[in-house]
Amino acid sequence: MVKKIVFISVLLVVLGSGAAILTGQEAVLAITHVNLIDATGSPLQADVTVIVEGRRISQVGKSGVTPVPKAARIVDGRGKYLIPGLWDMHVHEMFGAWIPADEKITPVLFVANGVTGVRDMGGDLEALKKWRSRIDEGKMLGPRMVISGPMLDGPVPQFPSSAPVKDAAEGRRIVDELQKDGADFIKIQSLVPRDGYFAAAEEAKRVGIVFAGHVPDKVRATEASNAGQRSIEHLTGVFEGCSTVEDELMAAPRGPGRGKFLSTYDPARAKALIALFVKNQTWQVPTLYWERGEWLIEKTSSGLDPLAKYAPAAWRERAWPMFTTGIEKDWSTDPFPDREKFFQAELKMVGDMNKAGVPLLAGTDTAAGVRVYPGFSLHEELELLVQAGLTPMEALQAATRNAGKYLGLADTGTIEPEKRADLVLLDADPLLDIKNTRKIQGVVLAGHYFSRGDLDRLLAGVEEEAAKSK
DSSP: OOOOOOOOOEEEEETTTTTEEOOOOOOOOEEEEEEEOOOOOOOOEEEEEOOOOOOOEEEEEEEESSOOTOOOEEEEEETTEEEOOOEEEESSSBBBBTBOOOOEEEEEEEEETTTTEEEEEEEOOOHHHHHHHHTTTTSSOOEEEEOOEEEEEEESSSSSEEEEOSSSSHHHHHHHHHHHHSEEEEEEETTOOOOHHHHHHHHHHHHHHHHEOOOOSSOOOOHHTTTOOEEEETTHHHHOOOOOTTHHHHHHSSSOOOOHHTTTTTTHHHHHHHHHOOOHHHHEEHHHHHHHHHHHHHHTSSSOOOGGSSSSSIIIIHHHHHHHIIIIIISSOOOHHHHHHHHHHHHHHHHHHHHOOOBOOOOBBBBBSOOOOOOHHHHHHHHHHHTTOOOHOOOOOOHHHHHHHHTTTEEEESSOTTTTTTTTEEETTTTTTTGGGGGEEEEETTEEEEEEHHHHHEEEHHHHHHHOOO
């Protein structure tokens, strides 16, 4: 008896303005005659067919040789390029009153831009867990989520969604609580005291949970790496560690002093720090788009913003003005030329790390940063990684293969049989120009195919929702 494959088309149900769920699923999806960039590091493969069954890739092979099931939905990939779904490895989807939870905007923007996975670096744990469950059940449209919940910060935290740490005992207790409550990893912020930091790092190692985030103000980057911190965000502690006056810089506020970072930079110290990161496999998430926006804020936040139509009132009228005021008052107070040179130094640092073998990830800090948009800004980040010296393939891998490796998720990051079917279909070759990752013709999210028309409808729904937000 031949088993009949029933074709059930995906129905994208738009609820109100922008919220969306998926009902049904293609039994089989076939993307035929496509140029494949599988992100394993292999060269582009021409004229390939990729078969998706349910949520998984079942076959990858040459067109004409790879059989296409009769009941499959066929997407003609001639002249197009297929890459793995992208991961943004530093996001904040909900952040207390600063970034209110809005399932009609943030997760939809990720999907519409080909971001099929995110690492949430600080937010409201129970609410994020509910989002994750609803996404997994098909009751909500959004990317795959890896979440930390509240961030460990100092006794008086500087951000919402934070857990105050006053000493070593508090550090250990909070790590234990978050691990038991279902956090995927521990996020460290800048104000954690030294004893609290090292106790939390030791406890995370003991209970087997990943420990990542900022290098705190009172901790050296070398110490963080040796303590087993899995990733360092925003290059925190790195330039202090490359300076001949590291102790002095650690004692100063984070913002001022860009000129001193540059004038006291020691290539030998930089080489030794980079070598330590390689030895310990301390991953770096430089968030260059956020860094540029922070240090050059008077330039990056001026002029027309073509994406403003996607920003809800909470971002435009409350969070972003507050961030801008704080940055201008406390962080970006050095002369503009010093800050401009410092950002160029950050680009060079990322390039030097990459050449030496420090593992890199692509992340944006969306939506916490001014004009840092879910989904859209990851493409900006990829461009800046190339500007820093990565090849287009290396930049693409920072948002695909490397994410899967870092997270320990064997089913994501490359296009191979048995992998989860998270894919992006492009109109042009990103290996020729990384900007081509923006030219999205279709997205496959856990086996569901979204055409360009579907994606445009999602964006229109977000725009409508943002316009009526208060």
